[in-house]
Amino acid sequence: MRLLKIMALIAVCVLGTSLFLNAGPNQYGVADTRQITFENPMRIGDVLLPKGEYQVLHTMEGDNHIMVFKQLGKNKPVEARVKCQLVPLPAKAATTEKIYVMNASKERVLQALIFRGDTAKHVF
Numbered sequence: 001m002r003l004l005k006i007m008a009l010i011a012v013c014v015l016g017t018s019l020f021l022n023a024g025p026n027q028y029g030v031a032d033t034r035q036i037t038f039e040n041p042m043r044i045g046d047v048l049l050p051k052g053e054y055q056v057l058h059t060m061e062g063d064n065h066i067m068v069f070k071q072l073g074k075n076k077p078v079e080a081r082v083k084c085q086l087v088p089l090p091a092k093a094a095t096t097e098k099i100y101v102m103n104a105s106k107e108r109v110l111q112a113l114i115f116r117g118d119t120a121k122h123v124f
Contacts, residue, residue, distance in 0.1 A: 037053050050071070
């Protein structure tokens with residue numbers, strides 16, 4: 001019984017360590033999953049996201065970098081998928097930045113995202 005407890009503890013430690021190591025940047029210098037809050041509605045691609053919190057997933061579809069924005073905490077969450085280009089940064093980003101412009105309809109249109117700790121920015 002004692003051996004079983006020790007083996008279970010070792011397995012939990014190995015799993016925890018692997019999750020911790022995978023949480024960092026991938027080979028492109030960006031984390032695969034992040035969270036971001038938009039204080040105002042934000043147009044991303046052809047979707048106008050309402051203000052709120054979002055999980056951001058960086059995925060690959062062939063050679064294309066895709067960002068998926070999934071709204072958190074809603075029964076019918078809004079989702080947007082947009083192609084991005086990664087632009088290397090000279091050093092790890094010290095802060096998270098949302099770079100946007102205002103369009104003719106006075107909507108914020110996301111142009112780029114920089115996440116703290118990443119070594120590349122996402123340009124849309």
